[in-house]
Amino acid sequence: MRTRGLLLGYLVLLVLVFVWIFPLAWMIANSVRPNEEIIAGSLSDFTFTLEHYQSVLFGRQFDRCALNSLIVSVSTTIITVSVSILCAYSMVRFNTGGQPFALTILMTRSVPPAVRIIPFFISFSILGLTNTLLGLVIANLSFNLSLAIWLLQGFIHQIPRDIEEAACIDGCSDIQVLWRIVLPLSRSGVATASILTFIYTWNEFLMAMVLGNSVDTRTLPVAANLFVTGYEINWGPLFAASTMILAPVILLTLVVQQHIVSGLTMGAVKG
Numbered sequence: 145m146r147t148r149g150l151l152l153g154y155l156v157l158l159v160l161v162f163v164w165i166f167p168l169a170w171m172i173a174n175s176v177r178p179n180e181e182i183i184a185g186s187l188s189d190f191t192f193t194l195e196h197y198q199s200v201l202f203g204r205q206f207d208r209c210a211l212n213s214l215i216v217s218v219s220t221t222i223i224t225v226s227v228s229i230l231c232a233y234s235m236v237r238f239n240t241g242g243q244p245f246a247l248t249i250l251m252t253r254s255v256p257p258a259v260r261i262i263p264f265f266i267s268f269s270i271l272g273l274t275n276t277l278l279g280l281v282i283a284n285l286s287f288n289l290s291l292a293i294w295l296l297q298g299f300i301h302q303i304p305r306d307i308e309e310a311a312c313i314d315g316c317s318d319i320q321v322l323w324r325i326v327l328p329l330s331r332s333g334v335a336t337a338s339i340l341t342f343i344y345t346w347n348e349f350l351m352a353m354v355l356g357n358s359v360d361t362r363t364l365p366v367a368a369n370l371f372v373t374g375y376e377i378n379w380g381p382l383f384a385a386s387t388m389i390l391a392p393v394i395l396l397t398l399v400v401q402q403h404i405v406s407g408l409t410m411g412a413v414k415g
Contacts, residue, residue: 168390175383182379196384205359206385209367212356215277216363217345220284224341225334227285228292233322235293236300237308246297253290257350260286265354275358283351288344292337299333300326339400343393364389 174182176192200206231249234240241248264283265274273279303326311321327334349365357366368385371378 171383172387174379175387177380179378179380182383196380197388199381200385200388205362206364206367208360209362209364212277212361213346213363213365216280216284216352217342219277219281220288220345221338221341223281224285224288224292225338228289228296228337229322229327229330229334231289232293232296232300233326236297237305249290249293252286253294257287261350261354264351268355274355275361276356277361280352280356280361280363283355284345284348287348287351288341291344292341295337295340296330296333299330303329335400339396343396346393347389 173190175196176194178191178193178195181189181191231240235246264286268274268279268283273282307329308321308325311325316324347365348363349369352363352366353369356362364385368382368389371382371385
């Protein structure tokens with residue numbers, strides 16, 4: 145029975161891996177095939193070509209869009225983690241806002257982006273923040289702060305108060321305790337929050353499409369969407385652009401996957 149259970153478990157795991165890998169492999173394979181073969185859908189004919197990557201790289205200001213995505217993602221990550229560590233420390237050690245405030249922050253994560261898009265657009269139009277990178281950073285902050293605070297709360301809960309009290313006895317202020325004690329001991333949580341924030345911001349599409357669809361503020365997901373028109377879908381360039389957008393995220397995830405797993409598991413348990 146135990147052997148059957150293991151075999152069944154491995155079979156389910158293989159099916160899940162296939163379901164996850166197949167669309168990705170299909171996208172990468174079609175990114176190096178001519179449009180004629182992609183439309184035909186034939187698996188027997190395969191002609192290798194890099195014309196789609198050339199079309200993406202040397203057209204539609206892909207380099208400018210990549211720079212915009214990098215600026216928005218890095219800025220959002222830095223601000224999110226900086227604000228989240230202060231908020232999480234205050235909530236854990238000083239019970240700022242109490243339990244209702246903590247639940248409110250967590251509930252904001254469950255609000256769909258489509259629900260927020262209209263208030264954001266109206267507010268940003270009045271403030272002159274539409275089609276600006278600052279507006280995109282502010283919009284992404286509203287989505288990522290709640291998750292980062294929740295993650296860092298779990299890590300700070302695990303830090304013994306005795307260590308902080310000993311530092312206070314030695315003359316450290318609250319800010320010094322946070323900088324010298326809390327941050328080093330919760331570096332895995334900080335790394336996890338930073339990585340997840342960067343990935344979510346890098347892949348964000350809806351807000352970038354509505355709030356930053358100008359040539360100067362267009363991000364990579366929005367640039368890839370330009371290959372989908374009202375008359376046709378340019379499958380080859382679309383697959384090539386999607387592959388280049390996903391490549392940094394996949395590489396980053398593979399490099400730091402241990403930090404992500406340990407961060408999500410350790411931070412989820414309160415000591």
